[in-house]
Amino acid sequence: MRNLIAAMWILAAAPAFAQAPAWRPVPATDAVEPSQTIAEAPAEAWQDIPPENLLLIDLASGQRVAIELAPLFAPVHVANIRAFARSGYWHSPAIYRVQDNYVVQWGNGEEEGGQAPPLPQGVVALPPAEYGRPLQGLSPRPLGFPDAYAPLVGHAGGWPLAWDPESGRAWLPHCYGTVGVARDLAPDTGSGAELYAVSGHAPRQLDRNIATVGRVIEGFEHMTANRRGSEALGFIGNRVDRVPIARISMAADLPEGERPAFQSMRTDSASFAAYVKGRANRGGPFFAVQAGGVDVCNAPVPVRRRP
């Protein structure tokens, strides 16, 4: 009877604010603790992150933040970011926005009326709105649990994914650590000179409204632990209060011996399927009840230093 009622909700044309269909989580009894799955994943479950996709933010404090770029989703913006890093465009970069439960943002952070440096050669000044891409070619693995923002969510090519089979569009959702391109009002899409990373509960309302270009894979705590900016939206108005960045570079440009090397878990691997199952059904002596589900931002793709 319950199921029939739920089915009727779906069969009816859904008004915008209708009760969502009930979904009954069913915990799995054979789930393995995610940390164990990660530790035991075989070598073939991991893929190298190309140094060409690895952006390194070296804070003046000596701490490093590593970001994996996602040309799969935003090739023009990613090409711009590489060019900014390589050209010295970021002449005196800093973290100039720290908004609690939202984002950390950095770049040159020119003041209103300030003079931005000329764009490096090859940079596309007005990139297309890479707020998503065709679903075709991604072969995503559905997460298997419902989402409040998209018809379907899951993973593809080592990334979280949200998609709409009807429109054929897919996008990299805003999860903790997701990196996006700051922009002004549409149709401006941002050049990639000013970037942010999500530092709070997933602000999925930004999905399909901004170019998401990557994710922080190491050292994010050096950004998130900074004092929140006191101005509106967490901006840090006073230049001396900003968090200075010594250097932004591509790992590919470092001498091989100095390059950090990372791997991410293949999202089409059996290990990853087991990992997601474990995230949805936490076991061990602490958990009395298993959720039987997990949201796409609470099952981050495992990343490790290359062993």
Next chain:
Amino acid sequence: MRNLIAAMWILAAAPAFAQAPAWRPVPATDAVEPSQTIAEAPAEAWQDIPPENLLLIDLASGQRVAIELAPLFAPVHVANIRAFARSGYWHSPAIYRVQDNYVVQWGNGEEEGGQAPPLPQGVVALPPAEYGRPLQGLSPRPLGFPDAYAPLVGHAGGWPLAWDPESGRAWLPHCYGTVGVARDLAPDTGSGAELYAVSGHAPRQLDRNIATVGRVIEGFEHMTANRRGSEALGFIGNRVDRVPIARISMAADLPEGERPAFQSMRTDSASFAAYVKGRANRGGPFFAVQAGGVDVCNAPVPVRRRP
């Protein structure tokens, strides 16, 4: 055809890891920007937060964090917390755990083998497992969008809520700012002497596994911006590196003139319905696409200083 397929998913007995039924977000064209709804909400849309439910954490730095306690969900734990605050049990409290994208935790933080003070009179040493409560009596308003962790989510009595109509159980979900009672392994439920607040993407796997007892309503940035603990799980082993707390008190015990006064939006008000609709369908010149949905942790109940 799409809908029929979705309905078949529901009609079939759902295996633990099945594809969730597709849900198609339908953006609303008449949504109002949430900040505008909050600004225009009439006085009757707000309710006072009783000072008896207001826990104040005064950091040694002079900054204050305000927490609303939730006797609606965990009456025994909340009574314990009031007794701890009033008895001076917290003799030298500190923030001793800051784990990135997870929790901030505080209390006396006794070392392994350290001697905890005797429990104040009236404190229940081993409270019941208040990991949820009967749904009966709550009259929740469903959010109207699907959730990955619970059959239904929404709001009741000024709080976010997850519930299962079949079991008749309801619980206060782990969202950003939710306060819970740290515990060791079950069946221990924690006394309330050691508390944590969620400081990252909602760790909903903790739902129904821990007593959730309230939420931070002001000043959380003074907790979240602290340096992450360097030990496992973000613990700060060295006492001198902890973030000292000068005083933990109940607002009700302060002289009336010194008491901060807060209000939360009534979740059964028309203003709150409009607010949720606005959170699910962000408008204005920035947003090119409306999500048409929002998750329960991304529609926090508005709180304000009493005007």
